[in-house]
Amino acid sequence: MVNPKTTSSTTSILKSAKKARIEEPPKKLTASRIKGSPKPTSKSRSKQPLHEVQPVPVSAKSKGKQKAEVELQSEEKNDTSIPAFPRTFKVIAGSYEKLLYGLEGSTSFSSDSDSGSENKLTFDLKPIFIFPAHVSCIKTVAASPNGGKWLATGSSDEIIKVWDLRRKKEIGGLMHHEGSITSLFFPSRSHLISASEDGTLCLFHARDWAVLRILKGHKARVNSVAVHPSGKVALSVGKDRTLRMWDLMRGKGVASTKLGKEGEVVRWSTDGSLFIVQTGSSIDIYNTAMSLLHTINHPSRIQDITFCAPVGSKEEILLVGAEDKKVSVYTVPSSVDQEPDPLNPPKVIAEMIGHSSRIKAIQTLTIALPPSPTSNRSSTTIMSSVSSDGKIHVYDLFDLSSLVKEKDGSKTVTVVEIQPVAVYDTKGTRLTCLALADGEVTSIPVVARNGKRKRGQSEDEDSSELDEDEGEEDEWAGVQDEETDAEEGEEEEEEEEEAEEA
Template identity: 55%
Template sequence: MSARSAKPSLKKARISAESSKTSKKAALAPEARAQTKDVPTLSVKGKERAASPVPGPRKQGKTATKTSDPSSSTSLPTSFKVVCGSYEKLLYGLEGTVSTSSSDYSFHLRPIFIFPAHVSCIKSVAVSPQGGKWLATGSADEIIKVWDLRRRKEIGGLMQHQGSVTHLEFPSRSYMLSASEDGTLCLFRARDWAVLRELKGHKGRVNSVAVHQSCKVALSVGQDRTLRMWDLMRGKGSASTKIYKEGELVRWSSDGSLFALQAQNTIDIYSTDMELLHTIIHPSRLHDIKFCKRVVGSGELLLAGAEDKKLTVYDIPADHTKPPTVIAEMIGHTNRVKAVDTMRIALPAGAAREETTVVCTISSDGKMRLYDLAALPASSEAQQQEKVQLEPMAEYDTKGTRLTCVTLADGDVGAHAAASGKRKRADDDDEDDDEEGGDLASQQEDEESEGSEVSGGEE
């Protein structure tokens, strides 16, 4: 299906409220309301409207019991997919696998598709999480292409934005959030690709969006030098503050207790009450940052890709009064590191460990490289004195393509999952998607029936 021939629901600006009179009068889902007590609050200085709390873990209920514990290695994928966009409008898809030899293991990359995806450069790629099948690509041609990653087939084009698509993210399997140079963010429902909300407030280009791990709160930064917070449960802005510089990226930490703002060669690390904890001055221009957990030992890491042709690893101390320090460098590229993504995977039987975290970097040198985060030793005083240099475990060369963005997607589910278990889990996932989509749609109907309008955190 071509981009212009997508089904009509792909172009809808909002869902009509046909049965709003009988809907529940609730802005938050019941489980979300129950979690607003005793959780940290993201307090943003500036113009506010009912600042939303940062929600806690999802309440265990009907849908929560259907999936495996995400911390268990049995629920982790045993393989993964790497999807990259480029200036040359090409979309690359590779399959990543792990093989064992004795107690050692090695990574392998194999191309599974390469084709032109847009009529202009690809600026963002995103994949639905937890084994989801959707791949979305955003381009300077103002179109978001949607693909079925399992069948490697284009589904259609979302033509909601009136500017280049700068960022895409799937908060869950059921929803996708997009940002654009037109100053808006759009929340799509993956079931029918209807636009549930168009979030307005930024004056100028939106550069980056970060969704909290609870999927209920998002932060965005843009050309207007403003940090904005969005309540995704109500579908509206909740607070904003001036940051006096154009934020290029915003990222949440793995546990949601910190967030980082990147601009040029600086990284500002904040607590959720908007207290500036530390400012990192990187030696060269930054292009991407990413939080992740250690594999060996415990603690938070911040990965930073830059013009210096390497990925720098910062240790983020548990004591937030202590400054971050450089503990390692991932080397091998011959040009700037443009983007980075990570994924936890389960290792095959016979490997020295049960799981690890794979780090994928892309560069303007046209190469994708994989690193094993387990090669980084546990935190120690000795490590603080000397930087570790990590070599790539595998690479793929596109022969000169200028890569711009990357995302990692789940491959096969845990090796010891029974085939019947896989089938049941897939059925449950589809059922969960429908339930989650219905919840948010009913919330929108409630708000529309009351005459509420979507605004951008300012009145």
């Protein structure tokens, strides 16, 4: 399927703010670039340091101090200063009506008088903002992972809006595409990649929102982009019926293959050993050697799809949201299976039900649970879905771990129906896209440079501030020196407002 000259290359790569508050809609659309972002000229792009794209600890030289920034999720889990799982979560959904919905989710253990249980896990969704974010339909939304604070929204108005979720503020608009924004993804807290109908992909640095690279190669609209868990490689599919691979270390395309059909969604598995390409109602599962392992023919047209490894299970599952008004849970080949196995095809083991119209988008997130004297559960994996029926659902995937174990060696599987644990009704809004973001997190307090806790923060509030923020302040210092007196005045006013709020 792929040019032999590119296969070895592919395999080796795989191995190896200050504008409107979110509570209030902006009076007019902000069309300017974010401060500090250079114009995307070919000259400026050629001078961009590509080492900034590497998902490994890098050094920030400002003020002569070295600071390590953790890019990969696997590295973050090994760093005790970074939370493993958030205690709360945020659900952000976009819509055809240009509205952006923000919900905060939390969990608690309580007694159930009906069943007599004293260990019932309950989920609660509370709206925190609802406002018109664009002048046209919102098509995609993404949140920075692992305690990050950024939210990016893409629209048919060809603008990427960037928001600070912690301060609930709009940072600005990125206007580097000449077509509708089709896909947004944060491969790390410090990088954002976008895809557009103009046939290009853009890689941004989230410190100053500079364009590190504009990736060209598709001959038509790009429908979806997915970054490998290592952060070094990305895949994209589009209307030109090709699958393209991008080396993010060098900022260029390294391989492409004709699919013979228009790929609508591409996704990597959580361990990076598999990827899928979805078209209409079919799903093709590939390994990293570009061998087709399985083809799933779903009973209805698919709208969104994602891999997930629920808490308590070593096996991955495939979540498929479609026009049949439910999310189907498929088993997937093991990461050690490098050859097609027609005798062990993917099976549906569960269905997430409750929606009355087609599923438009799905997302998963692992969260920490509050302590309970009668429960040994410390964490769980949740899935959120949005539908054309205007409802946002949250499902608890904890019980799926036992279902995945039972499917091994079984030719017949009883499909289990799972009801949502929390529902929010937007009253008829046509929801289009979804993102899950970390909320309150558990980590060691961040100590300021003078050895004291940051002013106005409790231990819990300190825990949500990561070293990343201090690094951002250092790098922005050089940009602030070049700002005008008027901009410095805006900075002072903003600091005064934040001090009053604290």
